[in-house]
Amino acid sequence: MAAVRETVETVGEVEKYKYGFFTDIESEKAPLGLTEDTVRFISAKKNEPAWLLEWRLAAFRRWLTMTEPTWAKVSYPPIDFQDAYYYSAPKQQAKLDSLDQVDPKLLETYEKLGIPLTEQKMLAGVAVDAVFDSVSVVTTFKEKLAEAGVIFCPMSEAVAKHPELVKKYLGSVVPTSDNFYATLNSAVFSEGSFVYIPEGVRCPMELSTYFRINEKQTGQFERTLIIAEKGSYVSYLEGCTAPQRDENQLHAAVVELVALDDAEIKYSTVQNWFPGDEEGKGGVYNFVTKRGDCRGANSKISWTQVETGSAITWKYPSCILRGDNSRGEFYSIAISNGRQQVDSGTKMIHLGRNTTSRIISKGISAGKSSNTYRGLVSVHRKAENVRNFTQCDSLLIGSKCSAHTVPYVETKNPSAVLEHEATTSKISDDQLFYCMQRGIGEEEAVALIVNGFCRDVLQQLPMEFAVEAQKLVGISLEGSVG
Amino acid sequence: MLEIRNLHVTVDGKEILKGIDLDVAAGEVHAIMGPNGSGKSTLSYVLAGREGYEVTEGSIRFNGKDLSEMGVDERAAAGIFLAFQYPLEIPGVTTMTFLKTALNAQRKARGEEELDAVRFLKLVREKAKPLNVNDDMLKRALNVGYSGGEKKRAEVLQMSLLEPALAVLDETDSGLDIDALKTVADGVNALRSPERSMIVITHYQRLLDYIVPDVVHVLSGGRIVKTGGKELALELEKSGYAGYGADAA
Numbered sequence A: 001m002a003a004v005r006e007t008v009e010t011v012g013e014v015e016k017y018k019y020g021f022f023t024d025i026e027s028e029k030a031p032l033g034l035t036e037d038t039v040r041f042i043s044a045k046k047n048e049p050a051w052l053l054e055w056r057l058a059a060f061r062r063w064l065t066m067t068e069p070t071w072a073k074v075s076y077p078p079i080d081f082q083d084a085y086y087y088s089a090p091k092q093q094a095k096l097d098s099l100d101q102v103d104p105k106l107l108e109t110y111e112k113l114g115i116p117l118t119e120q121k122m123l124a125g126v127a128v129d130a131v132f133d134s135v136s137v138v139t140t141f142k143e144k145l146a147e148a149g150v151i152f153c154p155m156s157e158a159v160a161k162h163p164e165l166v167k168k169y170l171g172s173v174v175p176t177s178d179n180f181y182a183t184l185n186s187a188v189f190s191e192g193s194f195v196y197i198p199e200g201v202r203c204p205m206e207l208s209t210y211f212r213i214n215e216k217q218t219g220q221f222e223r224t225l226i227i228a229e230k231g232s233y234v235s236y237l238e239g240c241t242a243p244q245r246d247e248n249q250l251h252a253a254v255v256e257l258v259a260l261d262d263a264e265i266k267y268s269t270v271q272n273w274f275p276g277d278e279e280g281k282g283g284v285y286n287f288v289t290k291r292g293d294c295r296g297a298n299s300k301i302s303w304t305q306v307e308t309g310s311a312i313t314w315k316y317p318s319c320i321l322r323g324d325n326s327r328g329e330f331y332s333i334a335i336s337n338g339r340q341q342v343d344s345g346t347k348m349i350h351l352g353r354n355t356t357s358r359i360i361s362k363g364i365s366a367g368k369s370s371n372t373y374r375g376l377v378s379v380h381r382k383a384e385n386v387r388n389f390t391q392c393d394s395l396l397i398g399s400k401c402s403a404h405t406v407p408y409v410e411t412k413n414p415s416a417v418l419e420h421e422a423t424t425s426k427i428s429d430d431q432l433f434y435c436m437q438r439g440i441g442e443e444e445a446v447a448l449i450v451n452g453f454c455r456d457v458l459q460q461l462p463m464e465f466a467v468e469a470q471k472l473v474g475i476s477l478e479g480s481v482g
Numbered sequence B: 001m002l003e004i005r006n007l008h009v010t011v012d013g014k015e016i017l018k019g020i021d022l023d024v025a026a027g028e029v030h031a032i033m034g035p036n037g038s039g040k041s042t043l044s045y046v047l048a049g050r051e052g053y054e055v056t057e058g059s060i061r062f063n064g065k066d067l068s069e070m071g072v073d074e075r076a077a078a079g080i081f082l083a084f085q086y087p088l089e090i091p092g093v094t095t096m097t098f099l100k101t102a103l104n105a106q107r108k109a110r111g112e113e114e115l116d117a118v119r120f121l122k123l124v125r126e127k128a129k130p131l132n133v134n135d136d137m138l139k140r141a142l143n144v145g146y147s148g149g150e151k152k153r154a155e156v157l158q159m160s161l162l163e164p165a166l167a168v169l170d171e172t173d174s175g176l177d178i179d180a181l182k183t184v185a186d187g188v189n190a191l192r193s194p195e196r197s198m199i200v201i202t203h204y205q206r207l208l209d210y211i212v213p214d215v216v217h218v219l220s221g222g223r224i225v226k227t228g229g230k231e232l233a234l235e236l237e238k239s240g241y242a243g244y245g246a247d248a249a
């Protein structure tokens, strides 16, 4: 908590989109477009077993029958799914056993992103899996985790080494038929992280994945699966960046979390995909399906997200509260500036008895952006004594942006107690004047006030990422006043 | 230090200040008294450079520099401090964070080294103690849920931390109980120095018993209608503003 408070003053120092560089590295791609052959190509590249190819093909055939959802409050020209690459891998020698074998250019990229894949992170107690376009480059600290029995590896490796786990859990939270983008992901997913925490184990370090889209016209479709066995605990963080490009890049990820009895998963996201320029040119289309299943009694899943990037964000990290006494949490900061469009929120599906959930959403809109919170709290007929608390706060900066709150509630059990609070506020000229009278520059004053507004959520982030997130808040609001 | 010449100020198309002349030399404390609505706060806002307060005529010079070219934060870094009549609430931002952000922003603007967390904490505790501001209060969001008196003490704390060259205190005494008044006055007096000037806006002679001014002005209807020594305040206490053309409304 101390770090959260103490770092505000560095906010103004970081330049605009510092992640907007492109790494010139030779890559190997699937042919342009999407057919059954593309799916077969990807599966073959990954040396996948037949069952997984079949699984993909079934998803692909299903996808052909589906249409894109249109209910979200976002607008964009139709996406030509045939005009994209679905697989791109940096070309390098066969198999990597150590960091020394990784292409130095790649390592340089990660250095620029502030992710040294070296001992430094070890000291910080963070294990990192880095995904560059479609393949995982290296997973650090595997051995240390292995001692604890924790599996943390690229999805493709998990398919090869732990097929029984993958087979059992893949698609068990987000079925292949779930929605247009999740189905697309099921057909073409190329990488992602796999995490398995054995019974009773408290994961000895933060686990973290950094995703990076580098190649032009390349979609990124990662698939992450985290399984927390009985009585285990894990905290996982993902960070995302992409180079600055004129055309839109598609990102359709799926994240599945499974928490068994008494297990806890804390999943944090700092998403800073390229948001496009001021006129709305370029930027990432972020269509993501994230869902956690509190499958066991007394289990807990907590989502924390700081969403500052992407041209379009379509994302609803959800919890299925199946186990009795299980708990779901959603803490969100969604910042939109320029022409960004955000439609994000959560679903808390209460199936078990005495299940509780808590939703804290902070939406900040600036520029000409649109920011929508869309949330569902649903209580099943058999779910006795459900409790939910929802708080949605919107902060507007300037007069050309908009904020919307769309809360859905479905209660089939009268014992449920659901509380909902919502506020909308503006940064007042008086507040800005007051801060500036103390010598704080205008942009820093906005960042300070916004960080204050987001405080409840920032405090949920693991300490070392809270600092980064605070800076991001400041950077993403640059140019929003004056 | 401060030279105001024939200052006319318009707010929302309405002329509020109608030709102010005021000289405050280094080390001096000037008190400004006057009826409600006479333009006292307006004067303080104009000095701070608040948007919407348009100088239509006249000039303000501060240490020889024309203020009109300087932004709000630049004026602050140059040493102008305003203790607000109605301090603003900044939800979620602790007083500690706010103070550190402000101090380091000013230091940076002046090309000085920023203070790290340890040195800052030491400094702020040192400044907070005589004002009876404890750690608990420093950890709360700035002015949120503060009582009237706590807000005023927090303003004085900011002033003593930022050590401005010119401090304008806008009714810092109103809403204070007698003990708090003394605490605040002691805090202000501790800052009195030959290099520092102060403008103390107040309705009450009582404050001037503690913060003894060099000069007292009566502002009425947007003009300074009388200037005298500290005995002028006593006189006003007895007879009110009736004799000074209190036509502000």
Ligand SMILES: Nc1ncnc2c1ncn2[C@@H]1O[C@H](COP(=O)(O)OP(=O)(O)OP(=O)(O)O)[C@@H](O)[C@H]1O
Pocket: B011, B012, B014, B016, B034, B035, B036, B037, B038, B039, B040, B041, B042, B043, B085, B248, B249
């Ligand atoms: N935005 C505005 N539009 C029009 N008139 C304004 C505006 N702001 C202030 N005024 C007027 O300017 C006049 C001076 O206000 P100011 O706040 O400076 O008075 P004051 O001397 O500080 O009074 P008090 O003793 O009550 O604090 C008042 O008549 C007030 O109504």
Ligand SMILES: [Mg+2]
Pocket: B040, B041, B042, B085, B170
């Ligand atoms: Mg006033």
